Amino acid sequence: MERPLTKHITIGGDPLNLAEYEKVGGYEACRKSLRTLTPDNILQLVKDSNLRGRGGAGFPTGLKWSSMPSSQNSPRPRYLIADADEMEPGAFKDRILMEGNPHQLIEGLIICAYTVDTEIGYIFIRSEYTLAAERIRKAIGEAYEKGYLGFNIFGSGFNFELRLHVSSGRYICGEGTALANSIEGNRAVPRHKVPRQTESGLWGMPTLLNNVETLCNIPHIINNGSIWFKNLSKCKDGGTKIFGVSGKVKKPGAWELPMGTTIREILEEHAGGMLDGLKFRGTLPGGASTDFLVEQHLDVPMDYDSVQKAGSRFGTGTMIVLDDHTCPVGMVHNLESFFARESCGWCTPCREGLPWTAKVLKAIEDGKGEPGDIEILEFHIRALGPGRTFCALAPGAMEPLRSALKFFREDFDAHIKEKRCPWS
Amino acid sequence: MLSDEIKSEIHCGISACPTRRCAILEALQIVQRHHGWVSEERLKAVAEFLGLTVEEVDGVATFYNRIYRKPVGRHIIFVCDSVSCWIMGFENILDHIQKRLGISFGETTSDGRFTLLPIQCLGACEQAPAIMIDGQLYGYLDRDKIEAILGGYE
Amino acid sequence: MATIFIDNAPYQVQDGQNLLSACLSLGFNIPYFCWHPAMHAVGACRMCAVKQFRDENDARGSIVMSCMTPAADGTRISIDDNDVREFRAGVIEFLMLNHPHDCPVCDEGGECHLQDMTVMSGHVYRRYRFKKRTYLNQNLGPFINHEMNRCIQCYRCVRFYRDYAGGRDFNVFGIHDRIYFGRCSDGTLENEFSGNLVEVCPTGVFTDKTLRKHYTRKWDMQTAPSICPHCGLGCNIIVGERYGSVRRILNRYNHEVNGYFLCDRGRFGYEFVNGDCRVRQPLVRHTSKSLDVSSLEPIEKKEVLQYLAKMMTSSERVIGLGSPRATLEANFSLRSLVGPENFYVGMSEPELKMVLQIIEILSNGPAYSPSLRDVEQCDAVLILGEDVTNIAPRLALSLRQSVRQKPMEIAERLKIPRWADAAVRQAVQSERGPLFILSPMATKLDDIATKTLLAPPDDIARLGFQIAHEINPEAQPVLDLSENLRELAVSIAAALKQASLPLVVSGTSCGSVPVINAAANVAWALCTQGKKTGLCYTVPECNSLGLGLMGGLNIRDCFEKIMTGSAGTLIILENDLYRRAEAQTIEAVLQKCKNVVVIDHILSRTAREADVVLPSGTFTETTGSLVNSEGRCQRQFRVIPPTGEVQEGHHWLLDIMTSIGRSDVNQISSLESVGELMAKEFPIFKPLVEIAPRADFREFGQKIPRQPHRYSGRTAMLADISVHEPKPPDDPESPLSFSMEGYQGIPPAPLIQRFWTPGWNSCQAVNKFQSEIDGPLVGGDPGRRLIGLLNGNELVFFSEIPQTYEPRDGEWLVVSISNIFGSEELSSLAPAISERVPEPYVGLNPEDANSLGKKDGEKLLLSINGISKSLPVRVITSLQPGIIALPIGLSGLEGIALPAWGKVLENRNG
Ligand SMILES: Cc1cc2nc3c(=O)[nH]c(=O)nc-3n(C[C@H](O)[C@H](O)[C@H](O)COP(=O)(O)O)c2cc1C
Ligand code: SF4
Numbered sequence A: 001m002e003r004p005l006t007k008h009i010t011i012g013g014d015p016l017n018l019a020e021y022e023k024v025g026g027y028e029a030c031r032k033s034l035r036t037l038t039p040d041n042i043l044q045l046v047k048d049s050n051l052r053g054r055g056g057a058g059f060p061t062g063l064k065w066s067s068m069p070s071s072q073n074s075p076r077p078r079y080l081i082a083d084a085d086e087m088e089p090g091a092f093k094d095r096i097l098m099e100g101n102p103h104q105l106i107e108g109l110i111i112c113a114y115t116v117d118t119e120i121g122y123i124f125i126r127s128e129y130t131l132a133a134e135r136i137r138k139a140i141g142e143a144y145e146k147g148y149l150g151f152n153i154f155g156s157g158f159n160f161e162l163r164l165h166v167s168s169g170r171y172i173c174g175e176g177t178a179l180a181n182s183i184e185g186n187r188a189v190p191r192h193k194v195p196r197q198t199e200s201g202l203w204g205m206p207t208l209l210n211n212v213e214t215l216c217n218i219p220h221i222i223n224n225g226s227i228w229f230k231n232l233s234k235c236k237d238g239g240t241k242i243f244g245v246s247g248k249v250k251k252p253g254a255w256e257l258p259m260g261t262t263i264r265e266i267l268e269e270h271a272g273g274m275l276d277g278l279k280f281r282g283t284l285p286g287g288a289s290t291d292f293l294v295e296q297h298l299d300v301p302m303d304y305d306s307v308q309k310a311g312s313r314f315g316t317g318t319m320i321v322l323d324d325h326t327c328p329v330g331m332v333h334n335l336e337s338f339f340a341r342e343s344c345g346w347c348t349p350c351r352e353g354l355p356w357t358a359k360v361l362k363a364i365e366d367g368k369g370e371p372g373d374i375e376i377l378e379f380h381i382r383a384l385g386p387g388r389t390f391c392a393l394a395p396g397a398m399e400p401l402r403s404a405l406k407f408f409r410e411d412f413d414a415h416i417k418e419k420r421c422p423w424s
Numbered sequence B: 001m002l003s004d005e006i007k008s009e010i011h012c013g014i015s016a017c018p019t020r021r022c023a024i025l026e027a028l029q030i031v032q033r034h035h036g037w038v039s040e041e042r043l044k045a046v047a048e049f050l051g052l053t054v055e056e057v058d059g060v061a062t063f064y065n066r067i068y069r070k071p072v073g074r075h076i077i078f079v080c081d082s083v084s085c086w087i088m089g090f091e092n093i094l095d096h097i098q099k100r101l102g103i104s105f106g107e108t109t110s111d112g113r114f115t116l117l118p119i120q121c122l123g124a125c126e127q128a129p130a131i132m133i134d135g136q137l138y139g140y141l142d143r144d145k146i147e148a149i150l151g152g153y154e
Numbered sequence C: 001m002a003t004i005f006i007d008n009a010p011y012q013v014q015d016g017q018n019l020l021s022a023c024l025s026l027g028f029n030i031p032y033f034c035w036h037p038a039m040h041a042v043g044a045c046r047m048c049a050v051k052q053f054r055d056e057n058d059a060r061g062s063i064v065m066s067c068m069t070p071a072a073d074g075t076r077i078s079i080d081d082n083d084v085r086e087f088r089a090g091v092i093e094f095l096m097l098n099h100p101h102d103c104p105v106c107d108e109g110g111e112c113h114l115q116d117m118t119v120m121s122g123h124v125y126r127r128y129r130f131k132k133r134t135y136l137n138q139n140l141g142p143f144i145n146h147e148m149n150r151c152i153q154c155y156r157c158v159r160f161y162r163d164y165a166g167g168r169d170f171n172v173f174g175i176h177d178r179i180y181f182g183r184c185s186d187g188t189l190e191n192e193f194s195g196n197l198v199e200v201c202p203t204g205v206f207t208d209k210t211l212r213k214h215y216t217r218k219w220d221m222q223t224a225p226s227i228c229p230h231c232g233l234g235c236n237i238i239v240g241e242r243y244g245s246v247r248r249i250l251n252r253y254n255h256e257v258n259g260y261f262l263c264d265r266g267r268f269g270y271e272f273v274n275g276d277c278r279v280r281q282p283l284v285r286h287t288s289k290s291l292d293v294s295s296l297e298p299i300e301k302k303e304v305l306q307y308l309a310k311m312m313t314s315s316e317r318v319i320g321l322g323s324p325r326a327t328l329e330a331n332f333s334l335r336s337l338v339g340p341e342n343f344y345v346g347m348s349e350p351e352l353k354m355v356l357q358i359i360e361i362l363s364n365g366p367a368y369s370p371s372l373r374d375v376e377q378c379d380a381v382l383i384l385g386e387d388v389t390n391i392a393p394r395l396a397l398s399l400r401q402s403v404r405q406k407p408m409e410i411a412e413r414l415k416i417p418r419w420a421d422a423a424v425r426q427a428v429q430s431e432r433g434p435l436f437i438l439s440p441m442a443t444k445l446d447d448i449a450t451k452t453l454l455a456p457p458d459d460i461a462r463l464g465f466q467i468a469h470e471i472n473p474e475a476q477p478v479l480d481l482s483e484n485l486r487e488l489a490v491s492i493a494a495a496l497k498q499a500s501l502p503l504v505v506s507g508t509s510c511g512s513v514p515v516i517n518a519a520a521n522v523a524w525a526l527c528t529q530g531k532k533t534g535l536c537y538t539v540p541e542c543n544s545l546g547l548g549l550m551g552g553l554n555i556r557d558c559f560e561k562i563m564t565g566s567a568g569t570l571i572i573l574e575n576d577l578y579r580r581a582e583a584q585t586i587e588a589v590l591q592k593c594k595n596v597v598v599i600d601h602i603l604s605r606t607a608r609e610a611d612v613v614l615p616s617g618t619f620t621e622t623t624g625s626l627v628n629s630e631g632r633c634q635r636q637f638r639v640i641p642p643t644g645e646v647q648e649g650h651h652w653l654l655d656i657m658t659s660i661g662r663s664d665v666n667q668i669s670s671l672e673s674v675g676e677l678m679a680k681e682f683p684i685f686k687p688l689v690e691i692a693p694r695a696d697f698r699e700f701g702q703k704i705p706r707q708p709h710r711y712s713g714r715t716a717m718l719a720d721i722s723v724h725e726p727k728p729p730d731d732p733e734s735p736l737s738f739s740m741e742g743y744q745g746i747p748p749a750p751l752i753q754r755f756w757t758p759g760w761n762s763c764q765a766v767n768k769f770q771s772e773i774d775g776p777l778v779g780g781d782p783g784r785r786l787i788g789l790l791n792g793n794e795l796v797f798f799s800e801i802p803q804t805y806e807p808r809d810g811e812w813l814v815v816s817i818s819n820i821f822g823s824e825e826l827s828s829l830a831p832a833i834s835e836r837v838p839e840p841y842v843g844l845n846p847e848d849a850n851s852l853g854k855k856d857g858e859k860l861l862l863s864i865n866g867i868s869k870s871l872p873v874r875v876i877t878s879l880q881p882g883i884i885a886l887p888i889g890l891s892g893l894e895g896i897a898l899p900a901w902g903k904v905l906e907n908r909n910g
């Protein structure tokens, strides 16, 4: 089984420096792209590879790239951003990629920048990723020194500036348009999606945003071709994916596996199954803002469409496991408190509804639930749904709640009826 | 209010910024690196230095959780309170720290050694429960480990 | 036009709108908060949700925000759908979770958009059982009260204050459900338009602090349409009254003039009306003539009229001095009383000269005189000599919008509709259209200027002439201009020529006819290039232009006539001569006159020296007409019924004419007859009779009541005086009545006394008065432009170019400086405004201050035309060397026409 993304990563060890990275074939893809491929060639490759965005929404990467306006008559500069904010609870894959092999990300960025013709790039990293930031900073320095960043890269005439932007907290900054506001020094509230960022993004200029993991795939697609990439996968989406598992399993962690690996395999083979004495009760398959899947879904392959069909979202592909000794109400309360705290405060349903949701859940958890509370929660699930709020944060927040009410309703009822948490 | 060193750091940090606004966070981060937090006076000084109003700077500063507008201790302990850490019992860890230091979230020990703050998911879910002190991540925690870790900070 | 389907019925709507304004235009009620017709849509509050369907077969549909969705051809929506109704009720429920529900003690209660929308949305029952969040409030200065607990986070305040008005000392702070709108810490809001927060805020967070001092609910206020008297722009206002005192000013929407917004001088300047400065009884000097104030004693109206009759008939000559702050009708009545040959326009010589020049230019030149709405559409602006924000504040707000015009190209290229405000601003960034400001010192619009030039008036004029020449070589060039300035002229000319709607702004505040002429040259040169060019002049007072149109001689002529001829009676109408001429001269003139009669509403310095003072009404007690700087003639209606002896200036003059048995008194016996007479004498005033419905106008046989349908306590209001409810005062001069009986529906636009319709109790009800959202009022906006385009005249450019400014040894060029608070006579008397009026000062360039050995605050003895005064120095970096700036209205040297050459005298320890 090939593990292109993590082949050169040793957890707990130091990452490859530029020379070491080159020794294992690093920057070959970049050199090849800039010297021998046209942007159109690369775009076609990426399209053919069926790579879909690893940031959560799963948008086809090639399609996104091709929505950048054509270079002629385009306002300049054009920007490229790597979204390295990774604050979705349960997600930690981008940290592993950045700490483990920073040059891989930089190489992906250069190729992408060349393809979509952007001259300035940002890596937008959350401030708690201190180690990753340090390593990226060092790697950027090395790349500049070697001439892989800056002017006339590989003698191709292509110029690319890359900057590391360290954020100051706030989950919402990971949302692409809020992120742009954050870089600009505005309050990081999201922007309306018309026009798209590729038309009017950072400082009103054409801007492309991709997730770290998405970008890390690019050099490998260039090196090995789209067919190879597609064949890495067990489904029609291309490539491997870094899957993660957290919660009460024997070996929590992350593994690079083919797209379409089943939940059961990830959970039982790689994460070692549940801790002794505990049973699997459910999982948020793609991070905090995805719907619970339960036992009946264990054989669902982890790919965008299958997970969707099962009633959840692929999200970041990092799952959080709920066991049979942990209170689902408490878990959902924890999640909603997180979302309430991270709401940007721009739109009404999210700003006011999430704290209310959290308070109702807290009341239920504390044995102070009242008849009618479930109806209030259901009202929120409707009122904070897609289209009702300004961005996807609140609808995402409602996903675990909605599915918890669906699968664990008896727990909620028991709390309210017994006026206590049966688990405590 | 701002030392020359800070000013030159800000200056250098913002050289790549196309607008003065876009330097706000970086400037505040620099001030914070030197002084731990951003006082009213320094906020004003940053605003002046960037040619912005205090309202413009503070409107941004108060949006983020990592810009401190109140004094903090020498070391900041972030306790991840998000879902994986919750499942793995971060509340025990927190409880322990709170008892050990005699402070709760948002507070600073009387000797100014530690400030205790909650943090959204540290992205270390596989190592849950996890905390971070001054940018250093500590995972797979239990009470004993906490003792050893806290002891390492003066 | 596009066809949209609302709950399955087809409707025609204007292209390019969003669904919210389209539906509101059609008369549908959709609740909203964050959208504002002038500030457009950002999609924050989520209140305006509707359901949109893909096509007629789509039964499920999806919820969208109507403010963020284009009303494109074929769009199908439902406003009534159950899901969307539930959602809207839910949004209100959310907004009310933390709201204090303190409506009974909230200043906004009864005219609260949040109340209205709560009722409209159908949210009734509270389910939230947890604690409410609370906030601390700030002291934001004398104008605005702050009560953050009532906030619903619609972001309108910050969008108005920062994005629309350019204020920077206000912002939004915090995150999630702890969002705070205000300043960093307590302190006065500095923006000149802060008062609009009162109307922009849909609930009671920002309320009118001056109203609190004499609080009255909207429904208990008697209101009437009026015109702001505090500058030449003539913004339309609504005055609210109770118990004979004025309670507040609200904006009165006029699509062409002020739109939705006023400046703080206009909104808070009203308080002088209630103050001690007023004259409320006729006064007469009992003893022999001396300048002792104490001898002015009250006298009955009947007696004073007898007294005046005697005085007038024994006087061989009666001279009348009018006023640019009095109505056309009052001025014209004075003119009728004394005869045209004895009527003088109450303006100083230079002031009248400038006003007449402006009229001449606007009447005969090819450039049009733009309304404020027109100004907002202009895409390149040149300002010559004006600090607009301090002189004609509301114009500055419009200019702030005009610099957004050119960059709209960017939004258009990206196909972003104009109403998508955040997206437009995002695309446009800090890009601004060309705005050039040539001025003697820094101005408050410099922050949005492409380029500014600091220069004394003559040099401003010179550059203006050269710009005109660069546009059209037929205009006289300035031959001895420096290379730098010539280049500047070239670049300004180029930017103006590139514009599709260029605008030139100038006015009287430089005190320079050459500046005015230069502005005309530039505008005309642009016209010759086929550009529709606006030419906008500011004038000093609310009726400067009206009086100028009437014409006559100036104050100096008047004085000369008095001093050289035989002494007679001088009647001064609402005019403080000390603001227009030098004190020594005035004193001599007043001495010379046998009798001096002052008709005024405040006891000005002139009034204190009169023999007879007749108490006239302020703008709130006066029905009459004014002509604004655009040339628009507008009608104001009194809101306070005549009380005691106070009556309109026009009425005093009428009474005097009656008392002396003038046979032609009928000709001015009513406003309408004055209007007709004026039209006969000055054809330009023909539209005067059309600017508002005639006094006998009735809607369904009824008058338009000043009191609203819910006016309370009417029968008991005066019970402490008499238990019999008095008959409401008559108002034969207008179709408005001082009662609550009458037609409570939407009146003709000039008579709109309040914005209030069923279900819409707040000022947002203006939507229902507009022919379409953000369009003209139903039936057309009030006011008529008197100055039109006289085409066909042969264009002759001005060619008298002044010499460049040369500093003089031992002499200083003294120019005037304006302050929004302090420079205008009446508003400065209002307590809230007076808190913002600076201490008197004299402005000096830092180098000059240095060379004179003066620090900020130290006194300097300045002498102009032999009159000297010691004033504290204020160092103003933007002043040019050799120039001294004197603040209008503050220095005590008002009578001296500026610019003038002055001397700095040795200070005798003072
Ligand atoms: C509230 C919120 C937070 C998000 N945070 C992240 C993040 O931390 N990292 C990330 O890559 N994408 C994040 N996203 C998704 C991005 O908006 C965007 O879809 C993604 O980065 C696009 O990259 P991709 O096409 O490569 O997946 C977030 C979205 C939302 C709504
Ligand atoms: S849903 Fe609304 S309040 Fe929540 S994060 Fe998005 S824009 Fe902000």
Ligand code: FES
Pocket (backbone or CB within 6 Å): C031, C032, C033, C034, C035, C041, C042, C043, C044, C045, C046, C047, C048, C049, C065, C066, C067, C068
């Ligand atoms: S009015 Fe449409 S979202 Fe606020």
